[in-house]
Amino acid sequence: MRAVVLRRPGAFDALRVERIPEPSPGPGESLIDITLTGVNFDDLERAAGVPPQPPLPTVLGVEAVGRRRADGRRVVALLRQGGGYAEVAAARDAYTVEVPAGIDDAQALGLFEQGVTAYGALSLAGRLRAGESVAVSAAAGGVGHLAVQLAIAAGAAPVIGLASTEAKRQFVTRLGVDVALDPADPELADRLRAASGGTGVDLFVDSVGGTVARAALAGLAPFGRLVCLGWRAPGPPDGDGATDPRTPAGVVAVTTAQLAQGSIGCAGFWMRHVVDNRALLCAIAERLFDLAARERVAVHVDRTVALHEVGLAHAAVATRATKGKVLIDVRREA
Numbered sequence: 001m002r003a004v005v006l007r008r009p010g011a012f013d014a015l016r017v018e019r020i021p022e023p024s025p026g027p028g029e030s031l032i033d034i035t036l037t038g039v040n041f042d043d044l045e046r047a048a049g050v051p052p053q054p055p056l057p058t059v060l061g062v063e064a065v066g067r068r069r070a071d072g073r074r075v076v077a078l079l080r081q082g083g084g085y086a087e088v089a090a091a092r093d094a095y096t097v098e099v100p101a102g103i104d105d106a107q108a109l110g111l112f113e114q115g116v117t118a119y120g121a122l123s124l125a126g127r128l129r130a131g132e133s134v135a136v137s138a139a140a141g142g143v144g145h146l147a148v149q150l151a152i153a154a155g156a157a158p159v160i161g162l163a164s165t166e167a168k169r170q171f172v173t174r175l176g177v178d179v180a181l182d183p184a185d186p187e188l189a190d191r192l193r194a195a196s197g198g199t200g201v202d203l204f205v206d207s208v209g210g211t212v213a214r215a216a217l218a219g220l221a222p223f224g225r226l227v228c229l230g231w232r233a234p235g236p237p238d239g240d241g242a243t244d245p246r247t248p249a250g251v252v253a254v255t256t257a258q259l260a261q262g263s264i265g266c267a268g269f270w271m272r273h274v275v276d277n278r279a280l281l282c283a284i285a286e287r288l289f290d291l292a293a294r295e296r297v298a299v300h301v302d303r304t305v306a307l308h309e310v311g312l313a314h315a316a317v318a319t320r321a322t323k324g325k326v327l328i329d330v331r332r333e334a
């Protein structure tokens, strides 16, 4: 089969398609003939060598949609160990769900890894209630564009989306956000308070960290919550001007005094805690598929590339040039 194999972390153009044997399914696994896989930030980090690294060589790709070979059913799967950038994957049955008729492959794929993350951040970690104000960073991204739609569907108001370019802010406005803000605005905390009627934001879902997370904390309402699901941007040096090399760029320290004095809360969300709970994973997937069937949420496809174009697709996500989901059509050869 054809697959994108990572032999050595490095440049985007080092990702090449190779012919390798099909994987052999282990106990509790099934082969999937993949139609689409997608780019996630996880893949960029694995390709760049960010720890923890899987044993090399490895096939990248943490998600896939296609037909289960054993019964021909259309399924979508999370591949925590990779293997999605290929024509065939061995997927754990516990991390696989059937796709209902009426939900196409692109929607199913976009809703699974990134949709479950968006839902988990808002509802499980953020405990969102109808009528609360919500802000989302990287709101035009794969997770972010679903988070703003899910917040709107849950009755949040106002919903605020942060995005770095005017084109992205127009995109999130078309998705229905009430206010679109620039994450680089030096007055971001004030803008968040103003956008939420002066009191501050009830729930901020952040995947960026650094200065954005600091502004989010400062812009929370009393009893507001910051939910962290990742970190990207290097923040300014802390304290005496030195950055701690053991702290990943973008991670922000919060003290218990800050929480008490602001009557605010911080929570985190990590997908693995849903994935390891089969009943929860299925319940969230069912909810997301239902919302998609009722057109309350839709995956926006930024582009669909062939396997040999994966490096270009990674570069596009890394340079913040994409809106919504980047798909890989594994059957497309040209």
Ligand SMILES: NC(=O)c1ccc[n+]([C@@H]2O[C@H](COP(=O)([O-])OP(=O)(O)OC[C@H]3O[C@@H](n4cnc5c(N)ncnc54)[C@H](OP(=O)(O)O)[C@@H]3O)[C@@H](O)[C@H]2O)c1
Residues within 6 Å of the ligand: 039, 040, 041, 042, 113, 114, 117, 138, 139, 140, 141, 142, 143, 144, 162, 163, 164, 165, 168, 183, 207, 208, 228, 229, 230, 231, 232, 233, 234, 269, 270, 271, 272, 317, 318, 319, 320, 321, 322, 324
């Ligand atoms: N906790 C979990 O279980 C979980 C699961 C899945 C994903 N995630 C995290 O969720 C985040 C979004 O993932 P995604 O796959 O949907 O990616 P994405 O949002 O489509 O792309 C990343 C976006 O982050 C923003 N960004 C800010 N600083 C950046 C930087 N220095 N480099 C690149 N992008 C930067 C950009 O938006 P702007 O240009 O608008 O700022 C960019 O478009 C990632 O942090 C990922 O690790 C977490």
